[in-house]
Amino acid sequence: MAVEIERKFLVKNHDYRHMAVGSTRIMQGYLSTEIRATIRVRLCGDNAYLTVKGANIGSVRDEWEYEIPVDDAMRMLERCAAGAVIDKERYRVPHEGHMWEVDEFHGHYEGLVVAEVELSDENEEVAIPDFVGKEVTGNTRYYNSVMASADNLRVVDGRLV
Structure with missing residues (x-):
């Protein structure tokens, strides 16, 4: 079992694009969006993963991730995903x-850009890049699992309302 510790922020400009060391298109859907455990299927480039995440306790939660065959992931997204499939381009920025x-984000959430940073400790100090804006860690509307199942969220001025 791994533990995920991450902070999440809105992005205020596109400066990250020229700082990025690469990007990948991601399609992901949820088989379960229960509060105590979400189960996600993700297509990420030429790979696919099944991920189980426990409930958040602040910025910390348990996480298990397993690589699965791409064909299986595609079928799960088509036949089993609850709600919308999230479509996004992920940039990696050191x-x-x-x-x-x-x-x-693309599709229904076009115009939303979110930055995340994973930490090794909940109290770890992190330098915030200039492109990063308001912190939304713990704001459940920015959980991808919530976005996939929410009918009433929309993007206004780069944020979810």
């Missing part, structure tokens, strides 16, 4: 000893 992941 900044002062941390690798930031910046997600540009």
